[in-house]
Amino acid sequence: MVSKRLMEIPASGTIAISNLVSQMKSEGVDVVSFSMGEPDFVTPDNIVEACCASLREGYTHYTPSLGIPELRKAIADQARAEHGIPCDQSNVLVTPCKQAIFLTALAYIDPGDEVILSDPSWVSYEACIRLAGGVPVYVPTRFEDGFVLDPAAVEEAITPRTRMIVLNTPSNPTGCVMPRDSLRQIADIAKAHGIKVLSDEIYSSIVYEGEHVSIASFPGMFENTIVVSGLSKSYAMTGWRLGWAIAPADDVKALNKLQSHSISCAVSFVQKAAVEAITGTQEPKRRMVEEFRRRRGLVMDLMSEIPGFECNVPQGAFYVFPKYNRGIPSVKLAETLLREGHVAVTPGTAFGPGGEGFIRISYAASEEQIREGMARIKSVISGL
Numbered sequence: 001m002v003s004k005r006l007m008e009i010p011a012s013g014t015i016a017i018s019n020l021v022s023q024m025k026s027e028g029v030d031v032v033s034f035s036m037g038e039p040d041f042v043t044p045d046n047i048v049e050a051c052c053a054s055l056r057e058g059y060t061h062y063t064p065s066l067g068i069p070e071l072r073k074a075i076a077d078q079a080r081a082e083h084g085i086p087c088d089q090s091n092v093l094v095t096p097c098k099q100a101i102f103l104t105a106l107a108y109i110d111p112g113d114e115v116i117l118s119d120p121s122w123v124s125y126e127a128c129i130r131l132a133g134g135v136p137v138y139v140p141t142r143f144e145d146g147f148v149l150d151p152a153a154v155e156e157a158i159t160p161r162t163r164m165i166v167l168n169t170p171s172n173p174t175g176c177v178m179p180r181d182s183l184r185q186i187a188d189i190a191k192a193h194g195i196k197v198l199s200d201e202i203y204s205s206i207v208y209e210g211e212h213v214s215i216a217s218f219p220g221m222f223e224n225t226i227v228v229s230g231l232s233k234s235y236a237m238t239g240w241r242l243g244w245a246i247a248p249a250d251d252v253k254a255l256n257k258l259q260s261h262s263i264s265c266a267v268s269f270v271q272k273a274a275v276e277a278i279t280g281t282q283e284p285k286r287r288m289v290e291e292f293r294r295r296r297g298l299v300m301d302l303m304s305e306i307p308g309f310e311c312n313v314p315q316g317a318f319y320v321f322p323k324y325n326r327g328i329p330s331v332k333l334a335e336t337l338l339r340e341g342h343v344a345v346t347p348g349t350a351f352g353p354g355g356e357g358f359i360r361i362s363y364a365a366s367e368e369q370i371r372e373g374m375a376r377i378k379s380v381i382s383g384l
């Protein structure tokens with residue numbers, strides 16, 4: 001029997017669907033997958049070459065648990081230059097982004113502590129909070145407001161037990177890019193109440209309208225924030241599992257203690273490749289973002305032809321989160337789309353109770369797959 005802690009949390013909704021899709025494909029079913037938030041591009045050549053070279057040079061051993069110095073410096077330099085985060089390499093721990101979230105939860109949440117997060121939010125925040133013994137407190141956001149998290153609602157949700165606020169901008173699953181002013185207000189609230197912010201900025205390079213603002217860039221806020229990010233989405237490096245946490249030195253020390261007792265360090269030759277990703281040409285990244293922008297336009301056009309679907313234009317990331325009016329639970333709709341249309345989407349409720357009545361479509365897929373998959377969705381929906 002597994003621990004009570006584990007028993008209480010569901011399996012990851014995104015990963016469960018992706019595993020099911022892999023299984024169906026291996027059985028010969030022609031599935032179009034819009035389930036996983038994973039770019040279909042291959043990792044740019046310069047990064048692959050840097051990895052191969054470091055392997056050939058025998059760079060195959062443990063590294064310092066914090067990460068190699070040149071990578072920590074590259075990460076800090078980029079965060080400072082692009083997002084105004086006042087950090088240097090002593091503020092960086094190299095670890096996969098999901099691991100950074102997990103470590104943060106374990107390091108800062110005690111049993112009974114409350115953690116505020118937007119509803120809907122990415123699936124694994126709630127799981128990490130619960131695994132640490134914490135209590136997720138969802139603050140509803142509204143389709144009509146473009147899913148922007150309202151600072152007044154955040155403040156209202158604060159109790160003496162509140163330990164942390166989780167932010168994710170641009171957002172998975174909604175594509176919302178939090179406006180500067182709302183973030184500034186949330187920063188003021190967090191500071192006034194002495195509450196830590198976990199800011200997941202993994203989609204920070206994938207912004208089509210507006211600007212990405214890091215809450216850690218506001219005066220006095222870096223001291224209160226743990227920023228997590230990584231290479232998966234912006235450099236098409238999901239399988240490399242390389243990310244980081246940027247935080248005040250004491251927090252880095254705390255996270256590093258957990259890192260040294262868990263994965264020891266990030267993969268050595270992947271860290272070398274990551275230095276090239278961050279300090280080498282940024283042209284492939286720019287091209288991929290432009291391609292995502294084009295696909296966003298395509299998916300929005302095709303969506304407008306599906307009866308009963310309504311959708312905000314996402315400003316960032318690579319997801320659309322349409323509302324549908326068929327009156328069936330989102331899990332049921334996702335099942336029906338997969339069973340009858342062989343097209344995989346993620347049910348809205350995988351992202352919290354506020355996701356009911358929505359599905360998430362990841363458009364990090366080829367144009368051909370987008371056309372085919374959207375046609376299948378239209379055909380199944382039209383028959384319901």
Ligand code: GLU
Binds near residue numbers: 015036037122124172
């Ligand atoms: N973050 C991606 C998604 O939401 C990958 C899967 C996961 O980490 O949950 O689809």
